[in-house]
Amino acid sequence: MIDVQRLRVLRAVAEHGSFNKAAAALLLTPSAVSQHIAVLERTLGHPVAVRSTRGVTLTEPGRLLVEAAEAISAELDQVRREIARLSEERPRLTVATFTSGGRHLLPTALSRFVAAHPEVELTVREGEPEEAVPMVRGGAADLALTYHFDGPAPVRPGGRPGLDWVPLMEDPLWLVLPRGHRLAGRTSVDLTELAADRWVLGCLKTEAFLRRYADLAGFDLRVAASTTDYFFAQTLVAAGVGVSLVPQVALAEAPEPAVIRVEPPRPARHIGLVLPRRRRANPYAAALAEALTVAASTRTGVRP
The missing domain is CATH 3.40.190.10 (Periplasmic binding protein-like II)
Incomplete structure (x- = not known):
């Protein structure tokens, strides 16, 4: 069985590119980090990291484990937030948005959402895609209204780690x-x-x-x-x-x-939503996503 703590150590090694730097970030000794990685490799039956004079490089199994670790971490964070919400008087929902999309789509969608869910405490955070997507991945936002220019979407549908892209409008x-x-x-x-x-x-x-x-x-x-x-x-x-x-x-x-x-x-530009992929979806995030979908389908924004 793969230990979650060892996945956390592997994520730190991947992030810092060094056993020593990962140890400093985790407040462990380099020897402890090395032991965690060694046990993880024995459990898996494959090497996960290769050391060289230029630092540490993950193997393909190591990269797959880091992606899984990110998804697991996001799931655990979501569970912690849901547990914390059990003691709150009001449920909370945080949406990240870029400025022009927020001006165009959010007012209509939020009016519809607030009318249906007055019990929810809403927070809106402004951010470009490179800021908003990590907010959703890390749990700081429940969904993000974002965009990409011609080319691949910032999140592949069904891709890892644990995020989905829902297109709204061109x-x-x-x-x-x-x-x-x-x-x-x-x-x-x-x-x-x-x-x-x-x-x-x-x-x-x-x-x-x-x-x-x-x-x-x-x-x-x-x-x-x-x-x-x-x-x-x-x-x-x-x-x-x-x-x-x-x-x-x-x-x-x-x-x-x-x-x-x-x-x-x-x-x-292609405007869409980034949502976390969860076994149990946040019903309020799903409701706001539906309201944004309706807003995008009924407003063209064409002024010329």
Whole structure:
């Protein structure tokens, strides 16, 4: 039988890449860490870690065990929280969300949820995908409203360790131009037509997409302003600072610049939910997920 404490030691070795560093993090001696790993390998019948001058490398069985350990740890944390909730007067639910998705989908979904479950104490935490997904994995959030750009989802459906991705809606990107821009009267624009323009960036992920596109198209991306707020970026566009590429759901509060369709292949964000995979699902998380699904299906967010 595999001991949970030894899985915890293996996780620390994987995280720190060293027996000595793992020992320091766990307040153990390096010898104790080595003994835990040795017993784990004897129990399993396979090596789980290989030491070298460059540190410790996990074997394939070791990697599988670490993934299982993360899922087990998340399950135990969930059980602890459920036990703690038994003594609370009100059940609690924490949802993580990125800003523009929160503005677009959460108000409608939360109104529906609160009306059906007034007994729940809600907490909303803001975070980009790289922050929100670990919140769910670690139990700091019960679910996350998040997104990814064209490419693989941040969580594979049915993948390890213990998280699921539920797609909600596509969120295509639009060109936002100053009203006096030479292309402002067009119905659609190819991004290469803006090779000489200066750009206002609304987030780092949009910048990464534009830089990849510019490299493939053979032009240099000229950045006039870089922000972490699509709404602020649009005010800068309206002031004539430059042009921008903005997701559809972030256009709701735009200050009336020209909004133009991007010619194919049209870039998009894909909005969805990250939920922990549990033997016994949190009924409140499931109810909020359903409310968000309804909100996504009934709101297109198209302003143009």
